[in-house]
Amino acid sequence: MGSADTIPTLVEWAGGTEAFGRLTALFYARVPEDPILGPVFAGMDPHHAAHVAAFIAEVFGGPTGYTGNGGSHRAMIVRHMGRHLTETQRRRWIDMMLDTLDEAGLPSDPEFRAAVVGYLEWGTRLAVINSADGAVPPPEGAPMPGWNWGPPGGPYRG
Numbered sequence: 001m002g003s004a005d006t007i008p009t010l011v012e013w014a015g016g017t018e019a020f021g022r023l024t025a026l027f028y029a030r031v032p033e034d035p036i037l038g039p040v041f042a043g044m045d046p047h048h049a050a051h052v053a054a055f056i057a058e059v060f061g062g063p064t065g066y067t068g069n070g071g072s073h074r075a076m077i078v079r080h081m082g083r084h085l086t087e088t089q090r091r092r093w094i095d096m097m098l099d100t101l102d103e104a105g106l107p108s109d110p111e112f113r114a115a116v117v118g119y120l121e122w123g124t125r126l127a128v129i130n131s132a133d134g135a136v137p138p139p140e141g142a143p144m145p146g147w148n149w150g151p152p153g154g155p156y157r158g
């Protein structure tokens with residue numbers, strides 16, 4: 001974690017990539033029993049939770065655990081294409097993710113949660129758009145998105 005005069009990345013503030021591993025493991029363990037999300041993720045890759053954790057941690061300023069293992073921004077988008085995700089499914093995904101952030105013990109301070117919610121709104125709405133007919137994937141080599149603290153600028157430390 002950054003010293004008092006440096007701004008930590010969102011991953012550092014959360015306690016490292018492992019915190020996101022905890023989050024997605026809990027989330028995707030629950031998904032099969034959910035009446036709305038269960039069918040969407042039927043046949044999910046067994047490594048799905050770990051891949052999503054690596055992706056989010058990389059976006060949040062952590063190590064290159066997704067692109068360093070063959071993933072890319074484009075590959076992630078392609079995984080959503082043709083799935084025709086609905087607003088109901090998106091909303092359920094984000095609602096469950098917000099509950100799981102609490103259960104997995106990720107930081108609950110206003111600055112961290114504002115940044116995370118902003119990202120989840122952005123990312124889930126893009127997932128829906130990219131899952132619709134006619135979506136065009138980004139080019140090979142398109143950079144991973146990066147997310148940071150946004151307007152609050154960093155965690156509040158008194």
Ligand code: HEM
Pocket residue numbers: 040041043044045047048051052055056071075076079080083085089090093094119120122123124127128
């Ligand atoms: C911020 C939001 C999201 C992120 C960061 C994200 C991330 C990812 C990633 C990284 C993959 C590829 C995993 C791999 O490489 O194996 C993936 C696949 C997938 N995502 Fe998302 N996703 C998001 C939102 C959503 C939403 C809202 C839905 C549905 C309601 C969804 C449904 C799926 C499905 C069905 C797959 C394929 C799973 C499989 O068959 O293995 N995603 N997502």
